[in-house]
Amino acid sequence: MRKRYQTLLALLCAAAFLVGSNRFAVSAEAAGTDEVSKTASVVLTCTEVPLYIDDIDIGSGIVIDDVAYIPLLAFTECMLRDKCSVEWEQDSETARISSELLDITLTIGEGYMTANERCIYLEDGAYNINGTIVVPLRKLAWVFSLEPVWDGTTRAIYIDSSGSEIIASGAEFYDAADLDWLSRVIYSEAGNQPLAGMIGVGNVVLNRVADESGAFGDTVYDVIFQEGQFDVVSSGAIYLEPTERAVSAAKLCLEGCNTVGESKWFVNPAFCQTGWLSNQTLAYIIGDHNFYA
Numbered sequence: 001m002r003k004r005y006q007t008l009l010a011l012l013c014a015a016a017f018l019v020g021s022n023r024f025a026v027s028a029e030a031a032g033t034d035e036v037s038k039t040a041s042v043v044l045t046c047t048e049v050p051l052y053i054d055d056i057d058i059g060s061g062i063v064i065d066d067v068a069y070i071p072l073l074a075f076t077e078c079m080l081r082d083k084c085s086v087e088w089e090q091d092s093e094t095a096r097i098s099s100e101l102l103d104i105t106l107t108i109g110e111g112y113m114t115a116n117e118r119c120i121y122l123e124d125g126a127y128n129i130n131g132t133i134v135v136p137l138r139k140l141a142w143v144f145s146l147e148p149v150w151d152g153t154t155r156a157i158y159i160d161s162s163g164s165e166i167i168a169s170g171a172e173f174y175d176a177a178d179l180d181w182l183s184r185v186i187y188s189e190a191g192n193q194p195l196a197g198m199i200g201v202g203n204v205v206l207n208r209v210a211d212e213s214g215a216f217g218d219t220v221y222d223v224i225f226q227e228g229q230f231d232v233v234s235s236g237a238i239y240l241e242p243t244e245r246a247v248s249a250a251k252l253c254l255e256g257c258n259t260v261g262e263s264k265w266f267v268n269p270a271f272c273q274t275g276w277l278s279n280q281t282l283a284y285i286i287g288d289h290n291f292y293a
Contacts, residue, residue: 050156051137053078061137061157067124068148068157069134073097076104079144079164095133102143102166106133111195112252115143117170119251143167170251178220179250182206184239185224186253187246188232189266190289195249197287200260202253204291207264216264260284263291 048060049068058078062069072095077084080099087096093108106113108128113120113135120142126135137157141148145165149158167173182202190201208216208223217223224230224238232238242250260266266289267274280292 050154051159052156053159054161055158062134064127065124068137069127070137070140072104072106072126072133072135072140075137075140076102079146079161093128104143106135108133112248113139114248115167118143118167118173119170119248119255121252121255121257174251174254179247179254181220181224182250182253183242183247185230185232186249187242188237188240189230190287191243191246193287193289195245196259197289198246198249199252199257200263200284200286200289200291201266202250203258203260204263204266206253207262211264259286260291261293263293265292266290267292 046062046064049063051058051061051068051070073084073086076097076099080101082099082101084097084099087098088094095104095106097104102116104113104115106122106126108126110122111125112122113126120139122136122139124136126133137148141159143166144161145163145167146159146161149160150156151158182205185205186198186202190198193201205220205223209218209220216229217226225233230238261283263283265277265280267277268288269290270288274290277292282290283293284291
């Protein structure tokens with residue numbers, strides 16, 4: 001069993017060595033925003049925390065701003081018990097990990113990662129520490145259906161891997177029609193907006209679907225094509241092919257990611273009067289859009 005964790009332990013120790021005095025420079029991603037450069041150098045405070053899998057001490061995780069992080073490749077190799085192939089694109093800071101059972105892609109600064117075509121929101125960011133990509137432990141553990149547990153007494157993190165199972169693929173999880181139409185409305189309404197704003201548009205559609213009054217329609221398609229609700233339908237823009245980023249935003253919405261709460265309306269005040277929303281509450285402003293609940 002101990003041999004299973006040798007690769008992970010080695011890289012965790014290397015990451016711990018990089019921590020040094022608990023302050024280090026990294027390439028930073030601002031959680032929930034797209035404006036901050038991927039290569040902006042910042043100094044963060046971090047600490048080391050013991051990490052156990054199946055009660056075996058495998059070294060230290062890294063805690064940055066109260067979030068536990070783990071090296072992406074090392075943890076993936078550990079859980080798959082297999083050698084993964086790795087690709088790294090320096091210009092875009094994109095890592096791709098491929099194996100027989102799992103494919104992961106992560107770009108520093110994008111705000112999400114993909115695992116077998118599923119999208120996982122990284123609201124706390126991902127970091128490139130001297131060439132080692134670290135991601136929030138809880139997010140990566142979720143890919144394997146694992147739940148890290150914090151023990152306040154020992155001040156350590158524990159993971160029981162006995163129930164490990166890779167999450168269902170995107171093809172299995174997403175309804176194809178819902179994903180298609182949600183991607184299209186996000187692209188046509190907010191294709192030039194920050195990721196959080198794109199997600200917000202998708203949230204509005206799904207909030208309408210979930211509305212118990214049935215006033216907006218019961219499906220993604222019905223909501224989008226309800227008469228007089230979305231200008232992109234009458235203009236024909238809804239039929240434009242969505243970008244990969246718009247598809248990812250739609251997937252994040254279908255995963256439960258929400259940036260605008262219970263909002264059911266949005267407008268761009270630069271092009272649309274808001275008087276008709278006087279009875280609604282302005283809940284969020286993201287990019288060019290105001291969201292109302």
